[in-house]
Amino acid sequence: MSLSANSSVPIDIFLSYASPDKAFRKKLETHMSILQRNGVRLWFDDYAASDNRYQSEAGEHLQSAHIILLLLSANFMASDQCLREMELSLERQKNGGVEVIPVLLRPIGALEVTPLTEFTPLPSNHRPVSRWINKDEAYVDIVKGVQKVIQKIRSPLRRKQWAFKMIKQPQPLHPILRAHTIREL
Numbered sequence: 001m002s003l004s005a006n007s008s009v010p011i012d013i014f015l016s017y018a019s020p021d022k023a024f025r026k027k028l029e030t031h032m033s034i035l036q037r038n039g040v041r042l043w044f045d046d047y048a049a050s051d052n053r054y055q056s057e058a059g060e061h062l063q064s065a066h067i068i069l070l071l072l073s074a075n076f077m078a079s080d081q082c083l084r085e086m087e088l089s090l091e092r093q094k095n096g097g098v099e100v101i102p103v104l105l106r107p108i109g110a111l112e113v114t115p116l117t118e119f120t121p122l123p124s125n126h127r128p129v130s131r132w133i134n135k136d137e138a139y140v141d142i143v144k145g146v147q148k149v150i151q152k153i154r155s156p157l158r159r160k161q162w163a164f165k166m167i168k169q170p171q172p173l174h175p176i177l178r179a180h181t182i183r184e185l
Helices: 019-031 052-064 074-078 080-094 135-154 156-168 175-179
Strands: 011-016 040-044 067-072 099-104
Touching: 011 019, 011 052, 011 080, 011 135, 019 067, 019 074, 019 135, 052 080, 067 074, 067 080, 067 135, 074 080, 080 099, 099 135
Parallel strands: 011 040, 011 067, 067 099
Antiparallel strands: none
């Protein structure tokens, strides 16, 4: 399937990452630019932004994204905010409202004791991006994995199922996000 097929169906992707991993996020964003030109919209919480309106908007995008990429590192696992975003993401996936994709940026100890053990992370060889000799190859692998999920979402049958689920079971704003802005999480 070409990149332009069904590109009229916008796909929203939320990137959940720890602020010390911003350089990894920016590099991934660069590699995903071809997808962005074909109807993919990327959202992330820019922790440096102090505008409450922006942070509220980021929370809404976390709630409405079709795909959530969890950019995993020790920094991510040490962040209360990232863990809350992961919890919300996994809850939404359980209810059928989002595709969650863990992405290994750096090695993480004891990943097997997290709720992510059921997921197959990207890159596809399960080697963290930081351990690749050619990191561009790691990002290409990640983009290819994300593209497969996008194609699945854009398939006509999947779109009908998604629309039915959204009509039948609207997802209310999570209580955590109602009570706090993303920055306060």
